[in-house]
Amino acid sequence: MLLDWITVILLIGVGLLLVIVELIFVPGTTVVGILGFILTGIGIWIGYASLGSDVGHIILGATVLVAGVAVVYSFKTNSWARFALKEQNRGHVNEDTPHLLAVGEEGVAVSALRPQGTALFADRHHEVQTQGEYITPNTAIRIIKLNQNQITVEAIS
Template identity: 40%
Template sequence: MPWLTIAMLLLFGLLFVAAEVIFIPGTTIVGVVGFALLVVGVWMGYRDLGTPLGHYALVGVVLLAGLIVYVGLRPKNLARVALTSVNNASVDDVRRPDVAPGTVGHTLSALRPAGTVLFGTERREVVTRGEFVASGTQVRVLIIEHNRIVVAAA
């Protein structure tokens, strides 16, 4: 019956290594557990079944694990899990504001004290210094503080 235990250790070790290489690439606990199962299975093969069968188990494990790694790490298979697209998006930088102080716009919503203002064709979220400004009122940019546009009624 020790041959069944050894066979199950080797089978599950190979399955864990295959799962690590093919399905969840990276060094994770699944790969470490699979490698440990293979080592224990080969060691038990030498101990319980003798040297010739231990050699067969070792050669079989090395060949099958090598085949799994080869198939899993082929460029065609890696392309399925690798990020191949490039993100060319950009973000407006706070250090280079697109609305300069002194720019005039019209409120789209009431500013209580925050709301939306239309500067030309650009909508921006703005704040006042505490005063309320009705919708449709003309406002002027006072200052840009970090990521906030501060306005006042013009």
């Protein structure tokens, strides 16, 4: 009888611990979370099978209550915040080397522009984009629009 209780408590405890590890440390649905649910379910099932229906109902209710309290408590105390990403990447393309280009300037597509890629203007590489068309490498291009760090080009026919 005591061994049944120890088995049930250990299975449910390890199962809930694995579910918490899944939520905090392992992103997505993985083997850890699934294994946690399986162990918790086996612990509840053993409680019903070896300790009877009444005790099984109590074990099921206590497991649901403990899991619910743990989730509610963790959200109310904001304990998840220490695992959250708080910094933002505010970098932009071409930010480190400001371009000194002008509308109408001509260059050559270094890579395929589909619609974005690399172009060469005055012996400097720049990230450019088209208005949706595909431009093959080594095609002559012209700047048609400059907007902060966005360089929009078109093929020269």
